[in-house]
Amino acid sequence: MEKIVRMQRLNKYFGQHHVLKDIDLSVEHGEVVVIIGASGSGKSTLIRCVNGLEEFESGELQVDQHPLEPKGGNQKNLSEIRKEVGMVFQQFNLFPHLSVKDNIMLAPRKVKSTDKAEADKVAMKLLDRVGIANQADKYPSQLSGGQQQRVAIARALAMEPRLMLFDEPTSALDPEMIGEVLDVMRELAKEGMTMMVVTHEMGFAREVADRVIYIDSGQIVEEGKPEAVFDNPQNERTQSFLSRVLKH
Amino acid sequence: MESGFTFDWSAAVGALPHLVKGIPYTLMISFGGLLIGFVIGIFMGLLSINKSRWLRWPATAYIEIFRGTPILVQVLFIFYGLPDLVGGPINALTAGIAAIALNSGAYISEVVRGGVQSIDKGQTEAGVSLGLSRSQTFWSVVWPQAFRRMIPPLGNQAIVSIKDTSLFSVIGVGELVRQGQIYIATTFTAFEVYFMVALLYLAITLTLSLLLRFVERRGLAST
Numbered sequence: 001m002e003k004i005v006r007m008q009r010l011n012k013y014f015g016q017h018h019v020l021k022d023i024d025l026s027v028e029h030g031e032v033v034v035i036i037g038a039s040g041s042g043k044s045t046l047i048r049c050v051n052g053l054e055e056f057e058s059g060e061l062q063v064d065q066h067p068l069e070p071k072g073g074n075q076k077n078l079s080e081i082r083k084e085v086g087m088v089f090q091q092f093n094l095f096p097h098l099s100v101k102d103n104i105m106l107a108p109r110k111v112k113s114t115d116k117a118e119a120d121k122v123a124m125k126l127l128d129r130v131g132i133a134n135q136a137d138k139y140p141s142q143l144s145g146g147q148q149q150r151v152a153i154a155r156a157l158a159m160e161p162r163l164m165l166f167d168e169p170t171s172a173l174d175p176e177m178i179g180e181v182l183d184v185m186r187e188l189a190k191e192g193m194t195m196m197v198v199t200h201e202m203g204f205a206r207e208v209a210d211r212v213i214y215i216d217s218g219q220i221v222e223e224g225k226p227e228a229v230f231d232n233p234q235n236e237r238t239q240s241f242l243s244r245v246l247k248h
Numbered sequence: 249m250e251s252g253f254t255f256d257w258s259a260a261v262g263a264l265p266h267l268v269k270g271i272p273y274t275l276m277i278s279f280g281g282l283l284i285g286f287v288i289g290i291f292m293g294l295l296s297i298n299k300s301r302w303l304r305w306p307a308t309a310y311i312e313i314f315r316g317t318p319i320l321v322q323v324l325f326i327f328y329g330l331p332d333l334v335g336g337p338i339n340a341l342t343a344g345i346a347a348i349a350l351n352s353g354a355y356i357s358e359v360v361r362g363g364v365q366s367i368d369k370g371q372t373e374a375g376v377s378l379g380l381s382r383s384q385t386f387w388s389v390v391w392p393q394a395f396r397r398m399i400p401p402l403g404n405q406a407i408v409s410i411k412d413t414s415l416f417s418v419i420g421v422g423e424l425v426r427q428g429q430i431y432i433a434t435t436f437t438a439f440e441v442y443f444m445v446a447l448l449y450l451a452i453t454l455t456l457s458l459l460l461r462f463v464e465r466r467g468l469a470s471t
Contacts, residue, residue, distance in 0.1 A: 093374035
């Protein structure tokens with residue numbers, strides 16, 4: 001199958017700190033890859049490299065056939081990549097000065113020059129899909145955290161991305177709102193969206209992931225089907241991590 | 249010894265028709281200067297946070313020079329000094345507007361810098377992740393939010409600049425203080441006249457304060 005993300009020997013440093021070490025990782029179309037690991041392990045940095053929010057020092061990265069060069073190299077493909085890759089953040093990062101609907105319409109209008117009526121229609125359809133069409137004219141600050149994150153997902157979907165990145169999408173939410181966001185993500189996965197998800201929600205990982213990747217100190221330590229990684233981890237670092245997080 | 253001084257209301261009120269002749273000058277210099285200062289401020293403020301240090305350096309130099317020297321010296325330099333350089337006299341009104349523009353521009357640069365830097369980095373990341381270019385992200389995501397935060401300090405600067413125009417009586421622009429001086433020269437009623445001059449400044453600045461409070465309330469209501 002065709003690969004949408006190809007990383008080879010990718011290395012990333014923050015100053016002296018070696019954050020990602022020789023990462024080899026491919027993602028196929030339609031695949032849901034969940035990345036787990038302790039905080040500071042480099043898992044967020046890894047997916048932030050995919051849409052160029054973080055530059056990397058060496059290695060190769062291709063996103064949907066577009067190569068992206070290491071720091072200092074040619075970044076001309078970056079804008080193409082970003083049009084095809086949607087991202088959802090831990091802190092939602094909705095635009096507080098725009099209404100919910102305008103948040104969703106902004107990129108289609110500016111980047112794709114979609115006309116207003118069409119962008120409006122798409123926005124309403126997406127809001128309906130994430131279950132909050134009745135909040136279209138409100139401002140983000142008037143919404144609950146779970147609702148805000150659902151708007152953020154709708155906003156990313158409005159660009160019709162070929163790949164969605166989720167960077168700890170439920171970590172900033174109150175426990176009772178986690179479910180509604182995971183439900184939307186589960187639906188997306190079912191519809192065939194290619195997804196890379198960094199999360200601490202092990203239940204979601206087990207249920208939705210096609211592949212789970214465990215990353216520790218910037219290295220991929222273990223990867224495989226969720227049953228394999230969760231029920232029969234081979235590496236002792238994975239075992240120790242899972243025994244800590246699955247206890248609760 | 250008793251001074252025997254009594255406030256002469258008729259002298260104060262009688263001065264008004266003469267003093268108000270200064271108001272158009274005061275307003276023209278302050279708001280003309282502030283308008284240009286705002287343009288300078290956006291430009292220099294954005295340069296001062298540019299990635300390239302060759303662009304940051306001139307902006308920082310400009311800000312430090314015009315913030316670090318008295319506006320009185322600046323206007324004297326422009327009015328009396330610059331003509332030597334440009335080879336012709338500079339109109340007092342022009343000199344006054346230029347001084348306010350350059351001086352307020354330096355302060356407004358800092359207001360712009362602070363406003364833009366106060367916006368969370370996640371906003372820019374969200375914008376570029378959606379495929380917006382850097383400049384689209386800046387002008388449609390960061391700037392509108394930053395500008396809203398800049399309104400109170402901009403209002404503050406406007407009030408400071410309005411009062412600064414009073415110094416320009418020294419180059420003979422017919423603004424409020426200058427009109428007062430002219431009037432006093434024939435009536436010798438300094439107390440009453442300067443009292444009225446102060447009241448007129450207060451009327452201008454209070455009007456502006458109220459206006460700003462109104463704008464702020466409406467602006468913040470939609471965030």
